[in-house]
Amino acid sequence: xxxxxxxxxxxxxxxxxxxxxxxxxxxxxxxxxxxxxxxxxxxxxxxxxxxxxxxxxxxxxxxxxxxxxxxxxxxxxxxxxxxxxxxxxxxxxxxxxxxxxxxxxxxxxxxxxxxxxxxxxxxxxxxxxxxxxxxxxxxxxxxxxxxxxxxxxxxxxxxxxxxxxxxxxxxxxxxxxxxxxxxxxxxxxxxxxxxxxxxxxxxxxxxxxxxxxxxxxxxxxxxxxxxxxxxxxxxxxxxxxxxxxxxxxxxxxxxxxx
Ligand SMILES: [Zn+2]
Numbered sequence: 378x379x380x381x382x383x384x385x386x387x388x389x390x391x392x393x394x395x396x397x398x399x400x401x402x403x404x405x406x407x408x409x410x411x412x413x414x415x416x417x418x419x420x421x422x423x424x425x426x427x428x429x430x431x432x433x434x435x436x437x438x439x440x441x442x443x444x445x446x447x448x449x450x451x452x453x454x455x456x457x458x459x460x461x462x463x464x465x466x467x468x469x470x471x472x473x474x475x476x477x478x479x480x481x482x483x484x485x486x487x488x489x490x491x492x493x494x495x496x497x498x499x500x501x502x503x504x505x506x507x508x509x510x511x512x513x514x515x516x517x518x519x520x521x522x523x524x525x526x527x528x529x530x531x532x533x534x535x536x537x538x539x540x541x542x543x544x545x546x547x548x549x550x551x552x553x554x555x556x557x558x559x560x561x562x563x564x565x566x567x568x569x570x571x572x573x574x575x576x577x578x579x580x581x582x583x584x585x586x587x588x589x590x591x592x593x594x595x596x597x598x599x600x601x602x603x604x605x606x607x608x609x610x611x612x613x614x615x616x617x618x619x620x621x622x623x624x625x626x627x628x629x630x631x632x633x634x635x
Contacts, residue, residue, distance in 0.1 A: 378431070379560050381394070382395065383570040384389075384453065384560070385501070385505060386501035386505070387452070387453050387454060387497060387498050387501055387502070388405070388450055388451070388452065388453065388501055388502050389450070389452075389453050390449070390450055390451075390505065390509075391439065391442050391448065391451070392442050392447065392448050392449060392454040393448055394448075395444045395446045395447050395448045396446045397445055397446050397447045397521060398475070398513045398514065398515055398516050398517055398626075399447035399448075399516075399517045399617070400447065400448055400450070400467070400506070400509050400510055400513065400516050400517065400518050400519070401442055401445075401447050401448065401449040401450070401519050401520075401521060401580060402438075402449070402450050402451075402506060402518065402519070402520045402521070403434050403435050403449065403450070403451045403452070403520070403521050403522075404452055404456070404460070404461040404462040404502075404520065404522070404578060405430050405434060405452065405456045405460070405462070405522060405523075406412050406430065406431070406434060406435035406438065406451035406452055406453075407430055407435070407452055407453050407454055407455060407462075408424060408425060408430040408455050409450065409453060409454050409455060410424060410454065410455050410457070410458055411454060411458070414458055414482055415482060416468075417457055417458070417480050417481065417482030417483070418480070418481030418482045419457075419478065419480060419481070419482070420618050421444045422565055423478045424455075426478075427523070427525040427597060428457065428475040428476055428478050429455045429457050430455055430456060430522040431524075431597070431631045432523055432597045432600075433523050433595070433597050433599075433600030433603070433605075433606050434521050434522050434523040434595070434597075434600070435451055435600060435612070436584055436600065436603055436606030436607070436610075437521055437523070437595060437600055437606045437610045438451065438508040438521040438610075439606075439610070439619075440606055440607045440609070440610025440611065440614075441519075441521065441610045441614050443610070444610055444611060444614035445541060445617065445618070445635070446615050447508055447519075448534065449629075450502070450505055450506055450509060452498070452502055454498055455615070456470075457472065457475065457480055457483065457496035458471070458494065458498065459471060459494045459495065459497070459499055460472070460505075461498065461499055461502045461578075462575065462577050462578050463554065463574065463577055464577055464581075465491065465492075465495040465499055467574060470491075470495075470499070471483050471486055471491060471494060472489060473485075473486075476529060477529070478530065481622065488556055490564060495598075502586070503581070506578070506582055507582065510582060510583075510586070510588065511544040512565065514519035515588075515626075516588050517547065517588060517589040517590065517626070518578070518579065518582060518583040518588055518589070518590040518591075519590070519591055519592075519617065520578050520579065520590075520591075520592045520593070521559070521593050521595075521613075522546075522575075522592065522594045522595070523539070523594065523595050523596065523600060524568055524594050524595070524596055524597060525596075525597060526596050526597065526598045528568070531576065532585070533568050533596065534562060535562055535563075535564045535567045535568055535596065536562040536563065536595070536596050536597075536599060537555070537561055537562070537563045537564075537593065537594065537596070537613075538551050538563075538564055538565075538566065538567040538568060538569075538592075538593070538594035539551050539555065539564070539565055539566075539591060539593060539594075540565075540566050540567075540569075540570060540571070540575065540576065540591070540592035540593070540594060541565075541571070541576070541579070541590070541591060541592070542571045542576040542579050542580050542584060543554060543584060543591075544579075544583070544584050544590060546591045546624060547591040547620060547624070548565065548591045550620035550623045550624055551591060551616050551617065551620040552565055553620070553623065554616045554623070555616055555618050557598075558612075558616075561612075567594075568584040568594065569608050573574065576591065576592060577590060578592075579591075589621075589624070589626075593612075593613060595609055
């Protein structure tokens, strides 16, 4: 099954046996809050908003997984339950406030509860990702996110952010490809960057091992429908293929047929 999916300890894995060396990750794929957390005390609007997840990002990541014949790991719970792009000791791993929303169910969490959620959600995700990377020869790690067009009342003009930490190789190559694309406003380390703590996955799983890596952020109004998510996936997949070629590598994926 070329597009087989399975859930394993709160991690959704797609194309486990994919042929390419690319490993795709979507840490904010889901807005799901398991019943036991009683909606974290949030109203429905907040539970469905970008504070709970990255709307559209999973659709883009699934499309890229198909285009590039790449394995994809997704989280299955809201980042308000546990943000898998944050280490357990970060306050915003289980935030009690996100943008303008207070998260009642996260206020005053005990160390025991923080440790329990870490064990339930963060550790299985980190372990599954480590395993995926170990299974590949010269893996390339790509994380896929979306951001809100208006943050704290201020519109954001950037459409696609290409983010990196200390290893700039793949981000530079992608930005070089994107600079030839006049139809999108693409920026480096925008709308935020490593100083905001957003490169945890890259720093933990790629940089210490010398794996090529990049984080992609797409403004969520551009990927509001499955069709637009697929179009964005195709664009980003082409950029990645060309960027990897410029670094002397291939994505080794099947041709994009969707
Ligand atoms: Zn995100």
